[in-house]
Amino acid sequence: ATIRRTEPTAGSGDSARRFGTQRVLVEPDAASGVAVMKFKNPPVNSLSLELLTEFIISLEKLENDKTFRGVILTSDCPRVFSAGLDLTEMCGKNPAHYAEYWKAVQELWLRLYLSNLVLIAAINGACPAGGCLISLTCDYRILADNPKYLIGLNETLLGIVAPFWFKDTLVNTIGHRASEQALQLGLLFLPAEALQVGLVDQVVPEDQVLSTALSVMARWMAIPDHARQLTKNMMRKTTVDRLVKQRDADIQNFVSFISRDSIQKSLQMYLEKLKQKKG
Numbered sequence: 001a002t003i004r005r006t007e008p009t010a011g012s013g014d015s016a017r018r019f020g021t022q023r024v025l026v027e028p029d030a031a032s033g034v035a036v037m038k039f040k041n042p043p044v045n046s047l048s049l050e051l052l053t054e055f056i057i058s059l060e061k062l063e064n065d066k067t068f069r070g071v072i073l074t075s076d077c078p079r080v081f082s083a084g085l086d087l088t089e090m091c092g093k094n095p096a097h098y099a100e101y102w103k104a105v106q107e108l109w110l111r112l113y114l115s116n117l118v119l120i121a122a123i124n125g126a127c128p129a130g131g132c133l134i135s136l137t138c139d140y141r142i143l144a145d146n147p148k149y150l151i152g153l154n155e156t157l158l159g160i161v162a163p164f165w166f167k168d169t170l171v172n173t174i175g176h177r178a179s180e181q182a183l184q185l186g187l188l189f190l191p192a193e194a195l196q197v198g199l200v201d202q203v204v205p206e207d208q209v210l211s212t213a214l215s216v217m218a219r220w221m222a223i224p225d226h227a228r229q230l231t232k233n234m235m236r237k238t239t240v241d242r243l244v245k246q247r248d249a250d251i252q253n254f255v256s257f258i259s260r261d262s263i264q265k266s267l268q269m270y271l272e273k274l275k276q277k278k279g
């Protein structure tokens with residue numbers, strides 16, 4: 001993927017020179033040190049290998065540019081934040097592909113979860129499974145108050161299982177008992193329920209998600225970076241190290257699990273159901 005610069009937005013000067021890749025738009029505002037990263041992989045921002053790769057490249061570019069201290073993650077696709085992992089990457093492929101794909105999923109989580117940036121999820125659409133995981137890696141989550149925008153780790157509804165580091169991220173957010181129930185039942189929460197259980201930090205009208213994210217960002221960026229970053233690291237490093245210590249085993253575990261005939265059948269059936277739903 002190549003990072004492309006696009007023309008500055010009208011009347012904004014250099015600080016809003018947009019850049020990004022085909023599937024990840026980056027709208028940086030150097031003056032405030034905040035960049036907005038938008039997933040743009042229509043129709044539902046499914047986390048394909050390409051999107052994961054481009055996301056990692058764009059995130060790394062922002063982390064290496066000391067101008068930026070905070071990033072807001074949001075969607076350029078209407079009604080959907082992200083539909084989660086791209087199911088077509090996990091069925092009908094070969095073990096080598098599954099391994100490559102899972103390594104990219106791990107990489108995205110590792111980079112987001114321990115990022116030195118302030119990360120705020122401006123959730124402007126449905127946020128199941130892998131989409132929910134991305135929002136959980138952020139420091140703060142704002143969800144649009146729309147009953148269609150469900151959020152949760154619903155993997156069991158597909159007949160698959162969220163791996164331990166998905167589980168750990170949820171437990172770190174909503175606690176063990178709430179996570180135990182949510183993961184086993186594959187719960188997708190309505191905005192009010194997500195707020196109540198602590199899965200999101202704020203629920204606001206749809207047209208206020210981004211402005212709310214910007215004002216929350218200002219509050220987080222008022223904290224001296226070094227102190228905040230060390231504190232974030234203290235809170236999250238044990239969780240991250242659990243995966244780092246067994247990344248290859250986790251990949252092998254994924255490949256053997258996803259390659260099972262029964263799992264392949266569940267995923268195919270689930271994809272078919274998604275397509276019938278439209279018919």
Ligand SMILES: CC/C=C\C/C=C\CCCC/C=C/C(=O)SCCNC(=O)CCNC(=O)[C@H](O)C(C)(C)COP(=O)(O)OP(=O)(O)OC[C@H]1O[C@@H](n2cnc3c(N)ncnc32)[C@H](O)[C@@H]1OP(=O)(O)O
Nearest residue numbers: 046083084085086087126128129130160161254257274275
């Ligand atoms: C012990 C454990 C060991 C190892 C680990 C084991 C397994 C690893 C996996 C565990 C982690 C998995 C995480 C995941 O993210 S799995 C993906 C789960 N995602 C979902 O369940 C969401 C499915 N999608 C939806 O519910 C809806 O699409 C959504 C997001 C609400 C939007 O609805 P709508 O706007 O009506 O759009 P459509 O449903 O019509 O979809 C449009 C189009 O997109 C296709 N599509 C939707 N979601 C996905 C997806 N996740 N991947 C690929 N494609 C998707 C859909 O089929 C439609 O396609 P079409 O061709 O008909 O246009």
